[in-house]
Amino acid sequence: MSELVTESRPTPTAAPRSDFEFVAGWGMAVGAHARVLRPTDVDQIRACFDVARADGRHLGLRGGGNSYGDASVNEDGHVLDIGRMNRILGFDAETGIADLEPGVTIQQLWREIVPQGFWPRVVSGTMFPTIAGAAAMNIHGKNNYAVGTIGDAILDFDLVRPDGQVVTCSRERNSDLFHAAIGGFGMLGVFSRIRLETKRVYSGDLEVQAISSANLGEMMASIEERKAAADYLVGWIDCFGSGDGIGRGLIHEARYLKPGEDRNPEKTLALAHQELPAHILGFPKSEVWRFLRPICNDLGMPWLNATKHFMGKREAKAAPHRQSHAAFAFLLDYVPGWKRAYGPGGLIQYQSFLPKETAHDVYTEMLRHCQHRGIVPYLGVFKRHRPDPFWLTHAVDGWSFAMDFRVTKSGREKLWKHCAELTEIVLAGGGKFYFAKDLVIDGSAVRRMFDADKLEAFLGLKRELDPEFLLQTNLWRRLFA
Amino acid sequence: MPDATSAAPTDRPTPAQAAAPARPPALSGVPVDQRRAIVVGASSGIGAALVRQLVSEGYHVAALARRAEELDKLAAESEHLGVTSGGRVLTRTHDVLDITAIPTLFEDLVRELGGLDLLIYAAGVMPAMEPREYDTAKDLFTLNVNTAGCIAWCNPAAHLFTSQTRGTIVGVSSIAGDRGRKGFPVYCTSKAAMNTYLEALRNRLSEVGVHVCTIKPGFVDTAMTKGMDGLFWLSTPEEASAQILAAARNRVNTRYVKGRWWIVGTIIKLIPSVVFRRLSI
Numbered sequence: 001m002s003e004l005v006t007e008s009r010p011t012p013t014a015a016p017r018s019d020f021e022f023v024a025g026w027g028m029a030v031g032a033h034a035r036v037l038r039p040t041d042v043d044q045i046r047a048c049f050d051v052a053r054a055d056g057r058h059l060g061l062r063g064g065g066n067s068y069g070d071a072s073v074n075e076d077g078h079v080l081d082i083g084r085m086n087r088i089l090g091f092d093a094e095t096g097i098a099d100l101e102p103g104v105t106i107q108q109l110w111r112e113i114v115p116q117g118f119w120p121r122v123v124s125g126t127m128f129p130t131i132a133g134a135a136a137m138n139i140h141g142k143n144n145y146a147v148g149t150i151g152d153a154i155l156d157f158d159l160v161r162p163d164g165q166v167v168t169c170s171r172e173r174n175s176d177l178f179h180a181a182i183g184g185f186g187m188l189g190v191f192s193r194i195r196l197e198t199k200r201v202y203s204g205d206l207e208v209q210a211i212s213s214a215n216l217g218e219m220m221a222s223i224e225e226r227k228a229a230a231d232y233l234v235g236w237i238d239c240f241g242s243g244d245g246i247g248r249g250l251i252h253e254a255r256y257l258k259p260g261e262d263r264n265p266e267k268t269l270a271l272a273h274q275e276l277p278a279h280i281l282g283f284p285k286s287e288v289w290r291f292l293r294p295i296c297n298d299l300g301m302p303w304l305n306a307t308k309h310f311m312g313k314r315e316a317k318a319a320p321h322r323q324s325h326a327a328f329a330f331l332l333d334y335v336p337g338w339k340r341a342y343g344p345g346g347l348i349q350y351q352s353f354l355p356k357e358t359a360h361d362v363y364t365e366m367l368r369h370c371q372h373r374g375i376v377p378y379l380g381v382f383k384r385h386r387p388d389p390f391w392l393t394h395a396v397d398g399w400s401f402a403m404d405f406r407v408t409k410s411g412r413e414k415l416w417k418h419c420a421e422l423t424e425i426v427l428a429g430g431g432k433f434y435f436a437k438d439l440v441i442d443g444s445a446v447r448r449m450f451d452a453d454k455l456e457a458f459l460g461l462k463r464e465l466d467p468e469f470l471l472q473t474n475l476w477r478r479l480f481a
Numbered sequence: 482m483p484d485a486t487s488a489a490p491t492d493r494p495t496p497a498q499a500a501a502p503a504r505p506p507a508l509s510g511v512p513v514d515q516r517r518a519i520v521v522g523a524s525s526g527i528g529a530a531l532v533r534q535l536v537s538e539g540y541h542v543a544a545l546a547r548r549a550e551e552l553d554k555l556a557a558e559s560e561h562l563g564v565t566s567g568g569r570v571l572t573r574t575h576d577v578l579d580i581t582a583i584p585t586l587f588e589d590l591v592r593e594l595g596g597l598d599l600l601i602y603a604a605g606v607m608p609a610m611e612p613r614e615y616d617t618a619k620d621l622f623t624l625n626v627n628t629a630g631c632i633a634w635c636n637p638a639a640h641l642f643t644s645q646t647r648g649t650i651v652g653v654s655s656i657a658g659d660r661g662r663k664g665f666p667v668y669c670t671s672k673a674a675m676n677t678y679l680e681a682l683r684n685r686l687s688e689v690g691v692h693v694c695t696i697k698p699g700f701v702d703t704a705m706t707k708g709m710d711g712l713f714w715l716s717t718p719e720e721a722s723a724q725i726l727a728a729a730r731n732r733v734n735t736r737y738v739k740g741r742w743w744i745v746g747t748i749i750k751l752i753p754s755v756v757f758r759r760l761s762i
Contacts, residue, residue: 020588020637021644030506033591033641070506076592416505439506474506 016044018051023079027068028339028346029407030439030474032075034060038084045190046164048080049470058472061186063133064105066126068349069439070474071137071185077472080190082132088112089193096198097155102132102191109198110326115269118198119325121153125381126332132191137436138183138390141329142234142254145227145384149395151182152388154196159189162466166192180461183390185435187462187471203257204268205322206232212309212316216247216364220399223251223384231255232328236312237380238305239367239403246367249382250312254328274326276334285336292341296406301378342378342406350377350419351402351437352426353385359399362429366401366422375411375418377403391454394434402437416440435475446479516568517594519543519587521577521634522604524551526703527653527725530718531601533559534726536568543590545575546604577604577630578622587637596645599729600638602631603653607668607705620667627671632678635693639682642691650686650693651729652679656737658697659746662762676735683734695735696725699742714739 016039024031035057037048052059060074062081072079086103093116098109107127109120122134122141129139135157140149147153156170159181167189169178181188211226213219216237223233232254241248262268280288295304332338339347354362370376381402385395405415419440426433432449433441447455459480462469472481518535522528524546532544536559544559546552552572559570571593575586591597606626608619635650642648657665658672676695683693700712701721716724721738728736737743749762 018584019640019644020584020591021641023644031645033588033596035588412505478506 014043014047016040016048016051017084023062023065023073025069025071025073025346025439026066026339027348027407027439028342028344029348029412030070030073032073032474034074034077034079036062036079036081038081040084042160042166042192045080045160045192048078048190049162049164052078052470053468059470060473061132061136061190061471063103063130063136064128066124066129066133067137067436068347069435069437070478071435072133073474074472075474082130082190085192086130091116091118093118096200097195098198099195100131100193102135102194103130105130106134110274111271113198114201114204114274114325115271117201117265117269119201121147121197121199122150123329125330127326127330128333131194131196135182135191135194136184136186137434138388138393138395139436140383140385140395142232142252142383144395145233145386146231148386148388149183149390149393150196151390151393153198154182154194156195157181157191158193160192161189162468162470176457176461177465179389180391180458183392183394184458185392185475186473187476188465189471199256201256201269201325202259203262203265204270204273204324205257205262206254206325206328207257207320208252208254208323208328209320210312210315210318211251211253212249212313213251214248215241215245216367217360219247219249219251219382220360223382226251226253227384229255233384235382236308237382237401238309239370239377239380240302240305241309242371246364247382248309249380250309250316252328254323257322268324274324276327276330280335285334288335289337289339289341292335292338293343296341296343296378298374298376301376305378343408345407345409345412347378347404347406348415348419348439349402349404349437350422350440351400351434352422353394353396353398353400353432353434354426355396355398355430357398358429358431362425362431363399363401366425369421369425370403370418373418373421375405375415377405379404391458392435392450394432396432400434438475441479443479443481516540516598517542517596518599518601519545519590519594519597519634519638520601520603521545521575521630522602522653523555523572524548526603526705527698527701527718527721528601528603529555530722531603531725532570533562534719534722535599536570537562537566539563539566539568540599541568541594542570543594544570544572545586546572547574547576549574577633578625580625580629580633583633584637587634587641591641597638597641597648599649599651600634601651601653601725602634604630605653605655605705607665610665610668612663623667624671624674627668628674628678631675635678635682639686639691643686643689646689646691648691649729649732650679650682650691651696651725652693653696653698653725654679656697656699656742656746656749659750660752660757663758664762680734692729692732694725694729694733696728696738697735697742697746698738699745701738714741 016037018037020035023034039045058077060079062072062079082103085101087101090099096118106123124139134150138149138151158166158168160166219235230253235249235251237249383400387397388395423441427448518540520528520532523532523544532542535542556572563569654675655672657669658676661669679693679695700715702715702717724738
């Protein structure tokens with residue numbers, strides 16, 4: 001018994017760190033307890049597979065934990081968190097090619113490369129996802145219509161298969177696996193290294209212009225008209241706007257500065273220039289969500305959205321202004337913890353992707369349906385997209401509309417029913433969904449939205465690489481089991 | 482092995498089944514009722530009283546102790562207590578000296594309870610000690626049960642509670658930790674260490690909304706005080722458990738049981754060392 005004190009000194013081991021914790025989706029509307037394994041190298045990734053096998057549990061993969069729904073939640077299972085493998089292995093300032101461990105976050109990446117005159121080709125609205133998570137979800141940014149998804153910027157990657165083998169994949173080598181694992185939501189293996197291209201920039205600033213639109217049709221026409229010249233386009237929609245003003249909102253357009261336009265690029269490319277403000281209206285930004293909490297309801301939100309819309313009209317009259325890359329890209333990071341304003345039930349983001357032919361009518365119908373049901377999104381974000389070659393891609397030659405719904409204990413059932421109705425409208429319009437966001441669709445939607453051959457090929461690859469179906473998450477079981 | 486068949490494509494629902502009305506996923510481990518507890522050191526005294534009270538309040542309680550027969554007795558009583566409240570108890574024999582087993586046991590219990598809201602560490606020993614006795618094995622045993630066991634149980638709970646940003650940890654320490662008394666040097670040491678550890682844990686976890694409550698009982702009528710002379714202000718285990726749970730719910734930092742022991746504790750802490758060593762306390 002007394003040996004406990006004398007012999008229990010910790011020793012370094014080959015086993016990954018292991019913690020038992022509550023693993024929630026980013027939107028806090030779903031979560032489960034799981035043992036979280038945090039490997040630091042490829043051998044430890046293999047050890048994670050062995051631990052899961054030995055314990056008879058499934059293994060779910062998790063990056064930064066920024067997927068809104070259940071993509072990295074694994075009830076009754078283990079979770080492999082890649083976050084500790086987070087070294088930047090190299091960055092070539094000539095070619096702009098970054099060689100990254102999988103747990104490197106978008107934040108780490110841009111902070112490394114921006115002083116050297118580069119910016120990631122594709123970033124999400126928050127800087128906290130890991131590169132592995134971003135690749136597994138095949139994330140897009142506000143420039144999806146112009147440059148595609150992050151998969152389009154990836155040159156090659158190493159993937160640890162469930163049998164422990166490491167395979168290098170690129171467009172030429174193991175091309176099938178390259179196109180399946182990107183967007184494969186962690187069901188085929190664990191990324192252990194990713195190389196991607198970044199973009200040369202000549203200033204730390206973008207030139208940004210706001211454009212107000214009176215309704216959805218106007219917004220779509222406006223984006224369509226600008227998309228050849230603009231580098232980024234994103235629309236905000238006041239989902240409470242009705243009648244002629246349905247889908248009213250504000251577009252932000254941004255373009256990179258050409259060489260010479262920024263007279264002092266050393267200054268704008270410095271990290272100090274890129275930092276998000278620490279205070280908002282004089283309050284420390286970490287506390288600002290508390291002010292949103294009392295208005296995050298069906299009374300406050302119509303008011304907040306309408307106010308933003310009318311402020312936006314004024315903003316649109318102003319001349320173009322300059323804004324740093326980080327400030328323009330990471331809108332979701334301005335108010336840390338803003339999701340907590342939604343209360344303990346959390347939120348879901350219902351994002352649907354529609355081909356350009358049907359998008360206008362379907363989105364109008366969806367907004368009307370939301371208003372009719374009295375379940376209106378508190379935030380709407382509208383973007384233009386383009387197709388890409390990845391097998392389970394969400395992107396289409398068309399549009400996406402992301403709707404944030406508040407989840408409450410009593411309204412949960414009703415919200416899910418509402419979403420099922422919306423899903424029917426989307427699928428009838430030839431639409432798709434995105435695994436990084438979704439928590440509400442079911443297996444039949446998956447079969448309707450993906451190309452049948454590509455889906456079958458993906459499942460074939462899954463059976464081949466992971467015959468025991470070791471890699472699973474709640475999302476996998478909800479949609480594919 | 483993972484159930485491969487559940488994921489095989491042939492097992493996927495037909496479109497007709499899948500078109501059934503969408504239902505939200507169950508909220509696993511989310512605070513629906515917030516009534517799940519682990520009590521370590523539950524076979525007798527304060528621990529057993531805590532289990533009985535929690536069950537009668539409707540908690541799902543995992544009760545852990547070394548002695549299986551005591552646990553069986555507790556389980557039988559609790560079944561009766563839980564009839565109206567819906568509370569229930571699951572018991573596990575466990576020796577807190579078996580430190581390496583704790584992480585896995587903790588994980589199993591939380592999975593079985595479906596979550597965790599409260600951890601109470603009530604295991605403690607105070608071996609009889611003669612005035613001239615210096616027995617290292619006995620002393621390390623005391624330290625391991627009272628302090629190492631507490632740390633080994635609180636650590637995984639602290640990690641879990643941090644990840645879920647809620648939960649309460651209660652450590653049943655002792656007023657004996659306030660001073661080094663000549664009668665029980667290592668018992669006092671173990672409780673002083675526990676007090677400092679729990680305070681540090683409280684400071685560390687407060688920013689994520691997790692509370693840590695230190696309990697300093699005076700004399701409680703349990704096996705530990707049996708046969709002692711000069712007892713006063715004696716609490717029954719039931720009184721003690723009611724006060725402990727009230728303190729935990731009110732997010733009290735340190736609570737003497739009974740409350741009036743605070744006066745004694747405060748005075749004892751103020752006595753100068755040269756005087757204290759001449760006293761027989």
